[in-house]
Structure formats: C-alpha cells, structure tokens
Amino acid sequence: MKRKIAALCFLICLLSGAAVWLNAEADTPVAYNAEDIFGRSGQAVLYIRILREDGSLKATGTGAILSPDGLAATAYHVVKGAERIEGTLPDGRIIGPIEVLGYDEQTDAAIVRLPAPQSGKKDAYDYLPVRDTAVRYGENVYAIGYPMANTPIITEGIVNSPNAEVNGRSRMLTSAQIASGMSGGPILDRFGRVAGIVSGSLRTMNNIHLVIRMDDVRALLAAQGIAIDAP
Numbered sequence: 001m002k003r004k005i006a007a008l009c010f011l012i013c014l015l016s017g018a019a020v021w022l023n024a025e026a027d028t029p030v031a032y033n034a035e036d037i038f039g040r041s042g043q044a045v046l047y048i049r050i051l052r053e054d055g056s057l058k059a060t061g062t063g064a065i066l067s068p069d070g071l072a073a074t075a076y077h078v079v080k081g082a083e084r085i086e087g088t089l090p091d092g093r094i095i096g097p098i099e100v101l102g103y104d105e106q107t108d109a110a111i112v113r114l115p116a117p118q119s120g121k122k123d124a125y126d127y128l129p130v131r132d133t134a135v136r137y138g139e140n141v142y143a144i145g146y147p148m149a150n151t152p153i154i155t156e157g158i159v160n161s162p163n164a165e166v167n168g169r170s171r172m173l174t175s176a177q178i179a180s181g182m183s184g185g186p187i188l189d190r191f192g193r194v195a196g197i198v199s200g201s202l203r204t205m206n207n208i209h210l211v212i213r214m215d216d217v218r219a220l221l222a223a224q225g226i227a228i229d230a231p
Helices: 002-027 034-044 214-223
Strands: 045-051 057-065 071-075 084-088 099-104 109-113 140-148 151-166 169-174 186-189 194-201 209-213
Touching (some): 034 186, 099 214, 151 209, 209 214
Antiparallel strands (some): 071 109, 099 109, 140 151, 140 186, 151 169, 169 209, 186 194
C-alpha cells in the first residue's frame, strides 16, 4: 500500500510539473526571423512626405503606427517645421494631412495623428505592439523604413547599447543598417514589438546608429494624455 501511495504521489508531482512547464511555454512569446517580422509588421509602417505650401517635396521619412485609430510615432527632425505632412500606406493609399500632436526636440521623438479612417472603422489601421521592457545588450533587432520612396526595406542587427549618452541625450545604439529616409521608422525586437524609433547615424563610429528609446516615446505620449497598451 505504501508503495502505491508513493507511486501515486510521484505521478501527481510529475503531472503538476509538466502543467507548470506547459503554462510557462504558453506564456513565452514566439520569436520571429526577418521574413516573419516584415510580413507581420510591414503593413503598419508608412512612408512620410513633408510638403511645402506649393505642394513640392521638402523631405521624406518613415512612421510607425501604434494604434488602430491612427496614432503614430516618428522622429522630430522628420516633421520639424513641416507645413503639410502626407503619408503613403503600404497598400498604396495616400493619407493626409497628418497632424503633429507633440514632440521633444531633445530626444528627437514626435507623435503624429493620421486622418480618421475613411471606412469609419476603428480598426482600419494596422498597428504595431509596443514593448514595455528595456532592451538588453546584444538583442537581435530589425529596422523597417523607406529610403527609396514607396519601397520599404528591412535590415537586421543587434542592440549595441540600450542606453548610451550621446551629446547629452540618452539613446539606444544599434547595428541594424539605417539609410536616409528611414528616420522615424520602428526598431522591432524579435517578437515584433516596437523597441525604439530610428533617429539617425553616429558619425564617430561606422555602422552604429541612433535610436529613440521607448521610454522617451512613452513620456511624450503621457504628456499628451495618451496611453499605449503593451501586448
């Protein structure tokens, strides 16, 4: 009888342990490769055009859509002094005008609002989940942006530094290749969450690029009374 009870207790413990392991596995987000990241995220990245009063092109950049109703993040230097902002979505739709809700010149972060979806549906815009934890040294990250007009690209790299002081500003550094026109685009972690916003390149080191930290984006959102839910 004692052997049967001991065997039963062992079986219960074994099954309990398996259940805990399975729950832990279920709670672990799925990691993606570059192909998956672009397939899942590319539709929520838009090409931004800064236009003069006469309609001529002044500058271009990229934006990352953060909510289904059209809230988006970009780099402040992209929209600085803009007289009119328009965007092109990956499906070819041209939207505008885009409104600047707030910006922080020191961090280079800017928050913009896309026009209300024409369909009237709240979920008309594809959007990206936002990471709510700090990145770590060496993490794989991906950059998506528009250096070639309406043609997006994706690049891959690592987090060189989660929090580096550059010219008195706290920045993330990444080796994901950045080209002109990609400023304002998202830096995505391997789970497809926005971990930062592209700001520019670091002139003192080759192939190291500047990223606006999500803490700075959240602070800007909070200043506007806007909250973004983490996935």
